[in-house]
Amino acid sequence: MGTIQSYEGEKVTILGAGTSGQGLAFLARRLGAQVFVTEHKESLPDHVEKAFHENGIDCETGGHSERALDTNVLVVSSGISPSVPIIQKALGAGVPVMGELDFVVPHLQGKIIGVTGSNGKSTTTALTGFVLEKCGYKAVAAGNIGKALSCCAEENWDYIVIELSSFQLAWAHNLHSHIAIVTNLAPDHIDWHGSYEKYIEAKARLIHLQEPGQWAIVQNRDVRALEAHKRSHVASLFWEGQQEKLQKTHAFIRMGDKKAFLCTDGVDELLFRYEDTSLIGRHNLENVAMTMAALTLSGMKCSDASRFVADFKPLSHRCTFVADIDGVRYIDDSKGTNVAASSTALSSIEGEKVVILGGKGKGEDYGPLAEVVKKEARVAIILGEEKAKILQALENIGFSNCIEVADMEEAVRMAMKAALPGETVLLSPACTSWDMYSSYEKRGEHFQHLVKQYGGKR
Structure with a gap:
């Protein structure tokens, strides 16, 4: 939160008319601005056009005209790259350019818990908001999770839990989180940021923008990459028994065989028992532990919060249990759209697996995925545009138990034939859905x- 900016009578251009852009446009209008929205898509849904018209918001589609530069400030909605020509023109013309977070944060009232990471941030954000509400706080989960952050402005909250993408953070200068959570780091969105180093820099901004002494919760292995220890108090997560050098931090989240603990000043406090949650996978245990640590470090009694963990239902298509058929468990992890996410899902679920992989790629190296498949899966079923690349990666490391299929129907049929009682069929594609489906949700629903x-039937 910062000094509240008045836009009464000023011109504000919103770049992008998706969920984020719509929220920005309506907020700017409520703040008294003359709002112009510019969108590269050829058209907008009828209900969006109607809402813009009813609120006195002008809009153009099909590209960005010079009118976008006739403004006091150009506000960039979530996901838009700084390399977009209209942004470069604005900067060259001396037009102020602002990211979504810097526009909205001054109008947020409540403690901010910021959540980012390569994987697990949606589950962690949703769980944190859920437990806070159950504990009687006025709390909301928003941001990249689906609810535009702008919709939370100008209302008194106890807590605002924000899922933050690297795209949003790359633009941020004024976000001060009461608690910062970075669930994990792995290569993603390299095409947008230009390098893995720039991607990490964006994630690290969540911590570096904190006030000195605020808490940051991170993986032990990521402490130095994030340079988390330079400004914030750090609670780092590690698993007992792993050959991992512990970084010197202010607190530790210790993951045991059956329980997770928060250790501060040499004293262990029970965060939760693993049997308390229905979330599937070791990675989800980390998500729960980070949530419980954040709430504890915010001053809540862990015993009060942990009793609500069992009531939280997993988000759709994130290691979601589908069915148990003839002793075979079917799990939908369609949200596994990159190598790191699918590798984590494979490693986190116990037992032999038949994994369904493939879709539209992000330019990633499938070598690390192949190594995990060889270790964790008995059979790999491959489909989609990236089929040949994934098969080649598997062949390179000597994994040959692969089945090529044409579509999801064939993938499920072959998985049912291949899986043995006691095994798990896991849909975790390591790719986007855009070669066959409009979204990962549609892909998961079809599965x-x-x-x-x-x-x-076999």
């Missing part, structure tokens, strides 16, 4: 439908 439709 779930097919599993239930075929009903285990």
Whole structure:
């Protein structure tokens, strides 16, 4: 939160008319601005056009005209790269350019818990908001999770839990989180940032923008990459028994065999028992532990908060249990759209697995994925545009138990034939869905439908 900016009578251009851009436009209008929205898509949904018209918001589609530069400030909605020509023109013309967070944060009232990371941030954000609400706080989960942050402005909250993408953070200068959580780091969105180092820099901004002494919660292995220890108090997460050098931090989240603890000043406090949650996978245990640590470091009694963990239902398509058919467990992790996410899902779920991989790629190296598949899966079923690249990566490390398929229907049928009682069929593609589906949600829904439709017929 910062000094509240008045836009009464000023011109504000919003770049992008997606969920983030719409929220920005409506907030700017409420703040008294003359609002112009510019969108590169050829058209907008009818209800969005109607809402803009009813609120006195002008809009153009099909590209960005020079009118976008006739403004007091150009506000960039989530996901838009600084390399977009209209942004470069604005900067060259001396037009102020501002990211979504810097525009909205001054109008937020409440303690901010910021959550970012390569994987697990949606689950951690949703769980944190859920437990806070259950504990009687006025709390909201917003940001990259689906609810535009702008919708939370100008209202009194006890806590605002914000899921933050690297895209949003790259633009941020004025976000001061009461608690910062970085769930993990792995290569992603390299095409947007230009390098893995720039991607980490964006993630690290969540911590570096904190006031001195605020708490940051990170993986032990990521402490130095984030330079988290230079400004914030750090609680770092590690698993007992791992050959991992512990960084010197202010507190530790210790993951044991059956329980997680927060250790501060040499004293262990129980965060939760693993049996308390229905979330699947070792990575989700880390998400819960980080949530519980954040709440504890915010001053809550862990015993009060942990009793609500069992009531939290997993988000759709994130290691979601689908069915148990003939002793085979089916899990939908369609949200696994990169190598790190799918590798984590494979490693986190116990037992032999039949994994379904493939889709539209992000230019990643599938070598690390192949190594995890060789270790964790008995059979790999491959489909989609990246089929040949994934198969080659698997062949390179000597994994040959692969089945090529044309579509999801064939993938599910072959998985049902291949899986043995006690095994898990895991959809975790390591790719986006855009070669076959409009979204990872549609892909996951189709997988779930097919599993239930075929009903285990082999």
